[in-house]
Amino acid sequence: MNLFETRQNKVLVVGDVMLDKYWYGSTERISPEAPVPIVKVKSNDTRAGGAANVGLNLSALKVQADVVGIVGDDGEGKELTDLLDKGQVTARFVQSADKPTITKLRIMSRHQQLLRLDQEETFSSRDALALNDEALAQVDSVAVAVLSDYAKGSLSAIHPLIETFRQRKIPVLVDPKGTDFSRYRGATLLTPNMSEFEAVVGACANEEDVVHKAMTLLDDLNLAALLVTRSEKGMTLFQSEKDPVYFAANAKAVFDVTGAGDTVIATLAAGIAGGLGLEHAVEIANIAAGIAVSKLGTDTVSLAELNAELANHSGLEQQKVISESSLIQSLKAAKQRNEKIVFTNGCFDILHPGHVSYLSAARKLGDKLVVAVNSDASVSRLKGPSRPINDLEHRMHVLGGLASVDWVVPFEEDTPARIIAELVPDVLVKGGDYKLEDIVGADTVISAGGEVKVLNFEDGFSTTGIIEAAHQSSLKR
Numbered sequence: 001m002n003l004f005e006t007r008q009n010k011v012l013v014v015g016d017v018m019l020d021k022y023w024y025g026s027t028e029r030i031s032p033e034a035p036v037p038i039v040k041v042k043s044n045d046t047r048a049g050g051a052a053n054v055g056l057n058l059s060a061l062k063v064q065a066d067v068v069g070i071v072g073d074d075g076e077g078k079e080l081t082d083l084l085d086k087g088q089v090t091a092r093f094v095q096s097a098d099k100p101t102i103t104k105l106r107i108m109s110r111h112q113q114l115l116r117l118d119q120e121e122t123f124s125s126r127d128a129l130a131l132n133d134e135a136l137a138q139v140d141s142v143a144v145a146v147l148s149d150y151a152k153g154s155l156s157a158i159h160p161l162i163e164t165f166r167q168r169k170i171p172v173l174v175d176p177k178g179t180d181f182s183r184y185r186g187a188t189l190l191t192p193n194m195s196e197f198e199a200v201v202g203a204c205a206n207e208e209d210v211v212h213k214a215m216t217l218l219d220d221l222n223l224a225a226l227l228v229t230r231s232e233k234g235m236t237l238f239q240s241e242k243d244p245v246y247f248a249a250n251a252k253a254v255f256d257v258t259g260a261g262d263t264v265i266a267t268l269a270a271g272i273a274g275g276l277g278l279e280h281a282v283e284i285a286n287i288a289a290g291i292a293v294s295k296l297g298t299d300t301v302s303l304a305e306l307n308a309e310l311a312n313h314s315g316l317e318q319q320k321v322i323s324e325s326s327l328i329q330s331l332k333a334a335k336q337r338n339e340k341i342v343f344t345n346g347c348f349d350i351l352h353p354g355h356v357s358y359l360s361a362a363r364k365l366g367d368k369l370v371v372a373v374n375s376d377a378s379v380s381r382l383k384g385p386s387r388p389i390n391d392l393e394h395r396m397h398v399l400g401g402l403a404s405v406d407w408v409v410p411f412e413e414d415t416p417a418r419i420i421a422e423l424v425p426d427v428l429v430k431g432g433d434y435k436l437e438d439i440v441g442a443d444t445v446i447s448a449g450g451e452v453k454v455l456n457f458e459d460g461f462s463t464t465g466i467i468e469a470a471h472q473s474s475l476k477r
Helices: 051-060 075-086 125-136 159-167 194-201 207-221 260-273 278-292 303-313 324-336 353-363 376-383 392-400 417-423 442-447 463-476
Strands: 010-015 017-030 037-050 065-072 090-096 103-109 112-119 142-148 172-175 225-229 235-239 245-247 341-346 368-374 407-411 427-431 451-455
Touching: 010 051, 010 125, 010 260, 017 051, 017 065, 017 075, 037 051, 037 075, 037 103, 051 065, 051 075, 051 142, 051 260, 065 075, 065 125, 075 090, 090 125, 125 159, 142 159, 142 260, 159 172, 172 260, 194 207, 194 225, 207 225, 207 235, 225 260, 225 278, 235 278, 245 278, 260 278, 278 303, 278 324, 303 324, 303 392, 324 341, 324 368, 324 407, 324 417, 341 353, 341 417, 353 368, 353 451, 368 376, 368 392, 392 407, 407 417, 417 442, 427 442, 442 451
Parallel strands: 010 065, 010 142, 017 103, 065 090, 142 172, 341 368, 341 427, 368 407, 427 451
Antiparallel strands: 017 037, 103 112, 225 235, 235 245
């Protein structure tokens, strides 16, 4: 199901784009040169951040997105363009002649950030005006505009953008920065967090003070609405001549808040572009934020994850397709009941009898079977640009229809190492002729006292074989 039904309604994202790099490693000793930990780098990851991450969040929700930003004449700018291309987002980047692409390198160990190295310089007014020209050239084709401000200079000439969008009756959603919100006068909606809000209006002594200052800011800036995100207190939506609407925090476990604001404003834009009322769109954005903060680093929330979490909120007793944060809670309850958790993973692009018999055998090894499914982008990286044949939502839905499967959860990486470390199942199962030392996550499970099993696939069935047979059949017609 496409929750927003907006693939035909483009969202234009304008603002500061950046490249987020992550180096992961172990820390086992202190440097003899200085009292700092030595990180032995074992893997790395590169993700799109800022306005670029907003665009990827929109695409993950099946919404068409164009991103306008400024990059340097460098390799990082090319990497950022490639990341958006892979995420089916149109990158309309302006190239700065003398400034680098904003890049943040985070050194990670044991799921904690030890150090961040930033490469950035504030973009010039010349660059900002070139960005405006590129954004305004798209104005006739968009349903909603998002201005993602990270105070890097891309939106230093923001007012003409807001004025033009307003004249065209295009809703303008702003993720603001700094202490001068007058720059955003006339926008449809601002989404500051509580710290940003108080930096502008002053410290709030109590809830009555928050409401009074929010309503005053609405009037002063001629805004239609103000959404203040408030950490453990959830979100509060303020609108002119209406009572505030409070949304309780939805996060079950806060792992990393990086990029959560991008998820919120992307989900809001998707909802509004799809015709949802503002309060309904905020309700869904609040749920999406709860999923986002349960992930490590800059990441997206997929439509499948959001639909699964929305189904949980609808009061249905048992949901098979589930978000990772909800699964963690479900596994805690299962382990308290002394149930044995079995885990397997794969692309499951075209489900065939070999898969069905394999999953049935895996389920017999314990009380609950978790199936982790590679995202569409991950399948493409592993199998080639022509795959997957079926998108993530459909693959998960089909798996959820099997009696042997208890939970289906998506993951973005090429291997399930991280999610196995998060879930720590009792039994890890792989199909084929794997050796123990070649199975990703085996060391994690064994060190926790669990088991690793290798099951044979049923002979004569493979997804590749089915695709090749279908191709040959079409050639004969």
